Structures are given as structure tokens and as C-alpha cells.
Amino acid sequence: xxxxxxTILAHRSIRKFKDKPLSEEMVTTLVKCAQSASTSSYQxxxxxxxxxxxxxxxxxxxxxxxxxxxxxxxxxxxxCMDYNxxxxxxxxxxxxxxxxxxxxxxxxxxxxxxxxxxxxLSVAAESLGLGIVYIGGIRNRLKEVSDLLGCPEHxxxxxxxxxxxxxxNPGKKPRLPLPAVFHKNNYQSTEETKDWLTQxxxxxxxxxxERTGGKRTEGWVTQITGSxxxxxxxxxxxxxxxxxxNKS
Amino acid sequence: xxxxxxTILAHRSIRKFKDKPLSEEMVTTLVKCAQSASTSSYQxxxxxxxxxxxxxxxxxxxxxxxxxxxxxxxxxxxxCMDYNxxxxxxxxxxxxxxxxxxxxxxxxxxxxxxxxxxxxLSVAAESLGLGIVYIGGIRNRLKEVSDLLGCPEHxxxxxxxxxxxxxxNPGKKPRLPLPAVFHKNNYQSTEETKDWLTQxxxxxxxxxxERTGGKRTEGWVTQITGSxxxxxxxxxxxxxxxxxxNKS
Numbered sequence: 001x002x003x004x005x006x007t008i009l010a011h012r013s014i015r016k017f018k019d020k021p022l023s024e025e026m027v028t029t030l031v032k033c034a035q036s037a038s039t040s041s042y043q044x045x046x047x048x049x050x051x052x053x054x055x056x057x058x059x060x061x062x063x064x065x066x067x068x069x070x071x072x073x074x075x076x077x078x079x080c081m082d083y084n085x086x087x088x089x090x091x092x093x094x095x096x097x098x099x100x101x102x103x104x105x106x107x108x109x110x111x112x113x114x115x116x117x118x119x120x121l122s123v124a125a126e127s128l129g130l131g132i133v134y135i136g137g138i139r140n141r142l143k144e145v146s147d148l149l150g151c152p153e154h155x156x157x158x159x160x161x162x163x164x165x166x167x168x169n170p171g172k173k174p175r176l177p178l179p180a181v182f183h184k185n186n187y188q189s190t191e192e193t194k195d196w197l198t199q200x201x202x203x204x205x206x207x208x209x210e211r212t213g214g215k216r217t218e219g220w221v222t223q224i225t226g227s228x229x230x231x232x233x234x235x236x237x238x239x240x241x242x243x244x245x246n247k248s
Numbered sequence: 249x250x251x252x253x254x255t256i257l258a259h260r261s262i263r264k265f266k267d268k269p270l271s272e273e274m275v276t277t278l279v280k281c282a283q284s285a286s287t288s289s290y291q292x293x294x295x296x297x298x299x300x301x302x303x304x305x306x307x308x309x310x311x312x313x314x315x316x317x318x319x320x321x322x323x324x325x326x327x328c329m330d331y332n333x334x335x336x337x338x339x340x341x342x343x344x345x346x347x348x349x350x351x352x353x354x355x356x357x358x359x360x361x362x363x364x365x366x367x368x369l370s371v372a373a374e375s376l377g378l379g380i381v382y383i384g385g386i387r388n389r390l391k392e393v394s395d396l397l398g399c400p401e402h403x404x405x406x407x408x409x410x411x412x413x414x415x416x417n418p419g420k421k422p423r424l425p426l427p428a429v430f431h432k433n434n435y436q437s438t439e440e441t442k443d444w445l446t447q448x449x450x451x452x453x454x455x456x457x458e459r460t461g462g463k464r465t466e467g468w469v470t471q472i473t474g475s476x477x478x479x480x481x482x483x484x485x486x487x488x489x490x491x492x493x494n495k496s
Contacts, residue, residue, distance in 0.1 A: 003252060004252050007252050008371065011285070032257065033256045035429060037256075037367060038261060038370070042421065049432075049433070050433070051433055056433055085428070088445060099479040104494065108359060115359070119285060120371065123367075124252060127251075127253060128250070134288070155435060173290065175284075178280065181296060181330075182279045182297075182298060183296070183297045185298070185299055185304055187400065190336060193333055197340065221341060224334060225334070225340075228345040229343055229348070232351075240352055
């Protein structure tokens with residue numbers, strides 16, 4: 001165990017921050033950490049839009065489903081898949097690269113690049129005593145978010161990360177049993193998966209029962225299949241295609 | 249600056265490892281770190297397949313384009329987007345969730361979940377003095393990789409991470425200038441992007457010229473537009489759809 005592993009294992013999402021902005025120096029350090037992550041074939045497909053403008057933060061909070069911590073935090077980062085840069089580079093070199101950029105493969109590359117960068121930023125922030133929470137909610141009304149931030153074609157805001165001085169100390173919900181998510185040399189059998197899910201349902205049911213004094217008793221299996229029963233953000237396919245991404 | 253930030257900023261990909269396997273304890277610690285990452289709406293969409301079977305490693309190395317370090321390392325992890333677990337959960341609860349799972353939105357969620365987990369594992373590995381390299385090459389022949397690992401429908405191997413004791417000390421290529429990837433409150437103008445790309449082309453051209461004694465002089469803009477001119481892995485859209493993902 002070292003400081004790095006301790007920081008990583010201590011992670012929990014923070015949804016209440018003190019009214020204290022990050023210093024400019026901290027923001028720069030965090031962005032440098034983000035940029036230090038691996039990138040597929042040196043393509044560097046991630047752009048980060050840093051938001052400290054109060055009005056924009058409030059608008060983003062509204063678009064993300066009125067999550068107050070999108071506005072009230074120390075700093076807000078929006079992570080984007082960005083192939084606009086490559087399109088401009090191609091124009092400078094009179095090259096044609098849109099077939100690459102429009103592909104499903106490039107959509108995977110861009111999403112991974114942005115997520116690796118974001119996780120570096122998050123771990124670095126936590127090492128400085130800050131708290132973080134990922135905001136997938138910016139995808140609730142992504143066209144409006146994209147317009148608000150002035151994102152051109154081939155740029156897709158993927159998620160936000162709110163960072164700040166923690167003003168809450170939430171518990172940690174139990175994760176799936178390790179053998180359910182870590183298979184050896186071969187994907188595990190359906191029977192094994194079922195067994196782990198049954199065990200996990202029991203464990204999370206007990207966890208919720210205890211935490212809510214019996215008001216809530218359903219475990220992860222019940223909860224997740226309930227929440228996944230209605231598809232969300234069903235406009236996404238068309239919107240992403242309208243941005244010139246994930247088309248072919 | 250602390251140990252965490254130092255570890256993150258010191259990252260470089262390692263492509264040559266000593267012939268020494270990771271201890272089982274190390275592997276478990278790394279997977280726990282991976283599992284500690286944020287996950288969208290508690291969905292936990294990532295499954296890791298750990299590969300220590302020599303024959304499978306060699307087959308994977310071949311499928312990834314004969315990259316020797318896919319076979320020769322301390323341990324090899326394959327990160328998968330995994331909605332098979334949720335499908336089994338839904339069956340247990342007689343719920344219908346395939347519309348959610350087949351969506352572009354779910355494809356983003358699953359890719360992000362897997363990448364966050366992988367970056368935690370990578371940073372943790374580096375903190376232990378190990379080296380890592382991401383292997384997007386497993387997507388060269390993804391159907392064969394998926395079959396080799398026995399991945400069912402709704403499971404998509406996304407990339408590998410080779411981990412091991414470093415046997416090389418490579419340099420670090422210059423990344424894009426920070427203001428090119430970090431915009432403030434609004435996506436930057438095309439003129440600004442062009443200026444940064446022009447500066448970066450010069451910087452990387454000088455870097456390569458010096459490193460190769462003048463044999464190679466082209467910078468990032470030239471290199472990347474050249475490498476992106478031919479689309480890669482063009483089968484991806486159909487393959488991903490055949491797995492029941494990224495369809496709607």
C-alpha cells in the first residue's frame with residue numbers, strides 16, 4: 001500500500017462542496033495530469049473546457065437536471081472527444097481524414113482518450129484533498145450543452161467533472177464481488193455470473209436495509225434492472241451523427 | 249506536488265518488460281483499484297479479463313499485430329464493456345432492458361466505465377514501480393479476440409493493458425500545448441487552434457529532428473494527418489452491432 005493506492009481506494013463521489021474556488025495553480029496541475037494519460041496512437045483526442053463563469057455553471061447545472069453541485073463547486077471541467085483539431089490539421093495539410101473520424105472505431109478511441117484523461121485529473125484532485133464527482137447528466141440535453149460551450153462539428157462533450165473542497169463525507173456503496181468483474185483467461189459462465197449476482201443482491205439488500213432502517217430493502221439486481229427498464233437519452237444516436245461522429 | 253501527482257506526470261508507455269510475473273497479491277490490488285473508479289449510475293459496466301495463460305497471451309499478441317509485449321509482460325488485462333451481467337440480472341427479475349443496452353448512450357457509458365477503471369489500474373501499477381502500455385491493437389481482429397476470450401453478446405473487449413517490470417526507459421514525446429487542449433468557458437476559435445497547431449508542428453518537428461539526427465523531420469500535424477488518411481478497423485460498426493451494442 002502506498003499513497004497512490006490509498007488515494008484510489010478511498011474514492012467516493014462528493015456532491016457537496018465548500019464555497020471555495022480552486023487556485024489557478026491547482027487547475028493547471030490537474031489539467032497537466034489529465035494530459036499525461038495515455039492516448040491512442042498519439043492522437044490526443046481529448047479537449048477539456050474549464051468552466052468558472054458563474055452564469056455558464058448555472059446554465060449547465062440546469063441542463064444537467066438541476067444538479068446544484070454542477071454550479072456549486074471549486075471548478076467544473078467538461079471533457080470532450082475532439083476531432084475538430086484533426087480536421088483543421090488535415091485542412092492545413094490538404095489531407096482527407098473524415099472517413100477515419102466518422103468511424104465507430106474513432107468514436108471508441110475518442111471516448112477512451114477523454115475518460116483516461118478525466119480519471120487522471122480525478123485521482124490527482126483527490127490526492128490534493130479535493131473531492132470529485134462525474135456528471136453524466138450533461139448528456140441529458142447535450143445539444144444545448146454543446147451549443148452553450150460553442151463546440152463545433154466533430155467535438156462531443158462526454159461528461160463533466162465537478163471538483164472542490166468536500167463538504168460531505170458520504171459512505172461507499174458495496175461494489176460487485178471482485179470475482180464477478182475479474183475473470184481469469186476466459187469470460188465466466190452464466191451460472192457463475194448468476195451466483196455472484198444472487199450473492200450481491202443479498203449483500204446490497206442488507207446494506208440498504210441497514211442504512212435506511214428498513215425503508216428500502218431492494219438490492220443492486222432489483223435496482224439496476226428497474227432503472228435500466230426505460231432507455232435514456234434516446235436522441236443520442238442522431239445527435240452524435242449530426243456531429244459527424246459514430247457514423248460508419 | 250505529491251507522490252500521486254509525481255506518479256501521474258512521470259507516465260510513459262513501456263513496451264519492454266522483464267521476464268517476471270506480477271504476484272497474485274499485486275494483481276488483486278490492481279483490480280481493486282480499477283473497481284474503485286467512478287461508475288455511471290452505479291451500473292458497473294466494466295469486466296476485466298486477466299490473462300496469464302501463455303498460449304492465450306501469444307495468440308493475443310498475434311491478433312494485436314504481433315506486438316511482442318502483449319505476450320511478454322508481467323500480466324495482461326483485457327478491459328471489456330459488459331452488459332451481459334445486466335441482461336442476466338434482467339432475466340432474473342423478468343425485466344426488459346435491451347433497449348437501454350443497445351443504445352448509443354449505453355455505448356458511451358460502457359466505454360467510459362471501462363476506461364476509468366483501466367486508468368486507475370494503470371496509475372496504481374506505476375505507483376508500484378511497474379510499467380504499463382495500453383493495447384488498442386486487440387481491436388485489429390476483435391471478433392477473434394472476443395471468441396478467444398469467450399465473450400458473449402453484450403460484452404465488448406475494448407483494449408488491453410500490459411503491465412510488468414520495466415526493461416526500458418523511453419523518453420516522453422511532447423504533448424499538445426496546454427492551451428490547445430484546455431479551453432476556458434468556451435471552445436476556442438479556429439484561428440487559435442491553427443496557431444497552436446503551427447507552433448506544435450514546429451516543436452515536434454524539432455523534437456524528431458534532434459532524436460533521429462535529421463532522418464525524420466515531420467511534426468505531429470504532418471504525422472497525424474498522414475496516419476489518419478486511411479480509416480482503420482472499418483468492420484467495427486458491424487461487429488459492435490452484432491454484439492447487440494451501439495445500435496439505436
